[in-house]
Structures are given as structure tokens and as C-alpha cells.
Amino acid sequence: MLDHDRVRADTPGCAPGAEPGQVFLDSAGSSLPPRVVLDTVIAHLRRESEIGGYRAANERLDDLADVKTAIGALINAAPASIALSDSASRSWADFFYAIPLAPGDRILISEADYASNAIAALQRARASGATVETIPSDHTGQIDLDALTALVDERVRLVSLLHVPTNGGLVNPVAEATRIARSVGALVLLDACQSTGQLPIDVTAWDVDALSATGRKWLRGPRGTGFLYVRPELATSLEPQRLDLHSAQWSGPDEYRLAPDASRFEFWECDVAARLGLGAAVRYLLELGPENVYAAVAERSAYLRKALPEIPGVTVRDIGIRHSGTVSFTVDGHEPIAVRDRLAERDITVTVSHAGSTLLDMTARGLASVVRASAHYFVSFAELDRFVAAVADL
Numbered sequence: 001m002l003d004h005d006r007v008r009a010d011t012p013g014c015a016p017g018a019e020p021g022q023v024f025l026d027s028a029g030s031s032l033p034p035r036v037v038l039d040t041v042i043a044h045l046r047r048e049s050e051i052g053g054y055r056a057a058n059e060r061l062d063d064l065a066d067v068k069t070a071i072g073a074l075i076n077a078a079p080a081s082i083a084l085s086d087s088a089s090r091s092w093a094d095f096f097y098a099i100p101l102a103p104g105d106r107i108l109i110s111e112a113d114y115a116s117n118a119i120a121a122l123q124r125a126r127a128s129g130a131t132v133e134t135i136p137s138d139h140t141g142q143i144d145l146d147a148l149t150a151l152v153d154e155r156v157r158l159v160s161l162l163h164v165p166t167n168g169g170l171v172n173p174v175a176e177a178t179r180i181a182r183s184v185g186a187l188v189l190l191d192a193c194q195s196t197g198q199l200p201i202d203v204t205a206w207d208v209d210a211l212s213a214t215g216r217k218w219l220r221g222p223r224g225t226g227f228l229y230v231r232p233e234l235a236t237s238l239e240p241q242r243l244d245l246h247s248a249q250w251s252g253p254d255e256y257r258l259a260p261d262a263s264r265f266e267f268w269e270c271d272v273a274a275r276l277g278l279g280a281a282v283r284y285l286l287e288l289g290p291e292n293v294y295a296a297v298a299e300r301s302a303y304l305r306k307a308l309p310e311i312p313g314v315t316v317r318d319i320g321i322r323h324s325g326t327v328s329f330t331v332d333g334h335e336p337i338a339v340r341d342r343l344a345e346r347d348i349t350v351t352v353s354h355a356g357s358t359l360l361d362m363t364a365r366g367l368a369s370v371v372r373a374s375a376h377y378f379v380s381f382a383e384l385d386r387f388v389a390a391v392a393d394l
């Protein structure tokens with residue numbers, strides 16, 4: 001069990017005690033960091049201003065190394081298989097663009113796939129003569145495992161799996177889909193941007209080849225942070241598209257040597273303060289106990305999925321069998337943007353997910369946009385009630 005009073009006291013954005021403050025329901029967008037993250041970032045920026053960025057970083061070498069150790073502990077991977085970056089999209093692309101593609105190769109994407117992933121797939125297909133095909137969803141809305149089985153063959157180079165989409169509560173069956181993809185030798189790249197920090201992640205048990213995630217969403221880290229996991233064998237065999245003196249070593253006048261682990265997917269320069277902040281965010285999550293966090297998130301989204309449909313005119317739009325912490329909905333007669341803006345007048349933060357972010361899924365369902373409410377474990381049930389009452393008042 002989480003100590004709810006403690007996690008709220010640890011969060012500068014939460015109102016103290018019984019005081020009515022904001023209702024923050026956008027951890028799927030950019031969450032409220034715990035104080036330790038804020039303090040870590042600010043303290044490092046201050047230190048850089050005192051002694052310069054190089055000496056300041058040298059003082060924190062152990063903590064910097066621990067960022068990967070902490071992430072590894074969270075997703076069940078070795079630290080050497082983690083590459084830090086500035087966003088999930090960067091990490092996803094770093095892996096994807098390293099995969100050789102030839103004419104006739106097939107790339108499979110998920111119906112709930114994220115626009116950035118699909119755009120990259122289309123760009124590379126155009127350049128290489130590969131094709132991009134969509135894995136259909138089944139009647140529940142999750143990845144159709146039978147259809148995937150029928151679709152795969154040895155020409156499939158990569159399957160892009162979406163764990164949790166940006167536009168709602170769907171949780172895809174990652175382990176099962178991965179088994180099917182790997183049975184024909186395809187690589188599996190898992191977008192876990194919306195699940196890391198709110199659902200259990202186990203890259204080893206799921207046997208995925210790579211995973212991308214961001215810092216600012218459910219992990220409650222700083223903006224401008226993200227990471228890539230790469231299966232150890234691939235981290236020593238794949239060559240990234242772009243290299244620098246950190247990802248490779250200039251080993252002779254005519255030669256270079258790639259870093260012997262996933263750091264070949266990193267560049268040397270980075271926002272050290274943000275990176276330390278990401279480490280603090282992951283350590284904070286590990287201290288709370290990820291299982292406690294996941295349970296608290298599930299409890300809140302289940303509460304909303306029960307309460308919202310009881311309001312006349314409100315339709316919850318979540319699909320699939322298993323659900324995540326993001327609740328998507330529409331309100332008859334109110335554009336999602338208007339709903340967001342009316343709620344913002346009452347200091348309630350939700351966001352709108354537009355069709356352009358998840359084009360295939362939204363088009364298939366005839367939706368132009370949905371309201372997205374994502375309650376992290378620090379949100380109180382009284383705050384959820386305030387949100388539900390405000391939606392009913394529209």
C-alpha cells in the first residue's frame with residue numbers, strides 16, 4: 001500500500017492537507033514530478049553555474065551511472081543494455097534506423113501505433129523499398145494475435161508493438177505478440193512510452209528486442225529525457241546510423257570502434273541535470289514499490305471508468321481487454337477541446353488526443369479527438385470526484 005499522504009506531501013503540485021487545489025489528470029502527457037526530482041535538477045544546474053558543467057558532472061559520476069542501474073531494475077534489464085536519450089521518439093528512431101532494410105522487406109506496425117513511429121516507418125519504406133503493413137485489431141480493440149500469426153513470414157524485419165497507446169486505456173498483449181513475431185525471426189520494437197511507470201515492464205520475460213520510453217510521463221521525470229533498451233546481443237551487433245566520440249572510438253586514422261554496449265546509441269552531450277532528475281524519478285518509483293504504484297493507478301482509472309459513463313452523454317472510448325491508467329472519453333454536444341478548456345477554468349487538467357497522433361485507430365473508430373484523463377497514484381479520490389462532478393456540470 002502507498003502512503004498517500006506522503007506521496008502528496010512529496011509532490012509540490014499537490015495541494016497540502018484538505019485544501020482544494022488543482023486536479024491533475026495528465027500524467028500521460030507530462031506529469032507532476034516529486035520534489036526530489038525538482039531538487040535534483042535545480043541543485044545540479046546551480047552546481048554547474050558554480051564550477052562549470054564538466055566538474056559538476058564529474059562530482060556525480062556514481063549517480064549518473066546509477067540512472068541506468070535504476071532503469072534496469074525497473075524493466076528487468078542489465079544497465080549496459082540501456083541507452084539514455086532526450087525522448088522516447090529519439091530512442092525509438094535510434095533503434096529503428098539501425099535496422100538494415102532491403103526491397104521487399106516488411107515492417108509491421110500496430111493499429112494503435114504512434115504517429116512518430118509510423119512516419120519513420122513510412123520514410124524508411126520509401127527509401128529502402130520495404131513495405132509498411134498494419135497488424136489488425138480484434139473485436140475487442142487489442143492486437144489480433146491470430147491475424148498477426150497469419151501475417152508474419154520471414155520477410156518481416158521488424159514488428160512495432162504498441163504497449164499502451166497515447167489515446168486511451170488499451171493494453172496490448174505484448175508477450176504473446178512478441179512470441180509470434182520472433183517465431184519468424186522478426187525483431188520486436190516495443191513502444192512502452194505510455195506504460196513505463198504505470199504498468200509492470202519486463203523486457204526479459206517478454207523477450208522484446210528493444211523498448212523505448214520517455215521520462216516526463218508516468219515516470220514523473222523531467223522533460224527532455226527518455227531511454228532505449230536494446231537486447232544485449234543486438235547492442236553489440238547493430239550499428240547506429242549516426243555516431244560520435246561517445247558511441248564510438250576513433251581507434252586509428254582510418255578506423256573507429258563502436259562502444260561495446262547500448263551506449264553506442266547515445267551521443268556524448270546531454271542535459272546532465274535532467275538525466276540526474278530521471279534517475280531520481282526512477283529511484284523514487286522503486287522506493288515506493290512499483291507494484292504499489294501500479295495498483296493505485298489501476299484503482300483510479302477503474303473508478304473513473306465506472307463513474308464517467310453514469311453521466312448522461314458521456315461515452316468512455318477505451319478499447320481492449322486489459323486497461324491502463326488513461327481514461328479516454330467524449331461528451332455529446334461538446335468538442336473535446338471545449339471540454340478540456342471548460343475543465344481548465346476549474347483548475348482541472350486533462351488533455352485532448354487528436355486523430356493525427358494515432359491515425360489508424362482513430363480513423364477506424366470514426367473519432368477526430370477524445371478527452372484524455374490520466375490519474376497517477378498521487379491524485380486523491382476527492383479530486384476524482386471533483387473532476388466527475390465538473391464533467392457532469394458541462
Ligand SMILES: *Cc1c(COP(=O)(O)O)cnc(C)c1O
Binds near residue numbers: 116166194214
Ligand atoms: C508520448 C508518446 C511517444 C513519444 O514520446 P516523446 O518523449 O514525446 O518522444 C511515443 N509513443 C507514445 C505511445 C506516446 O504516448
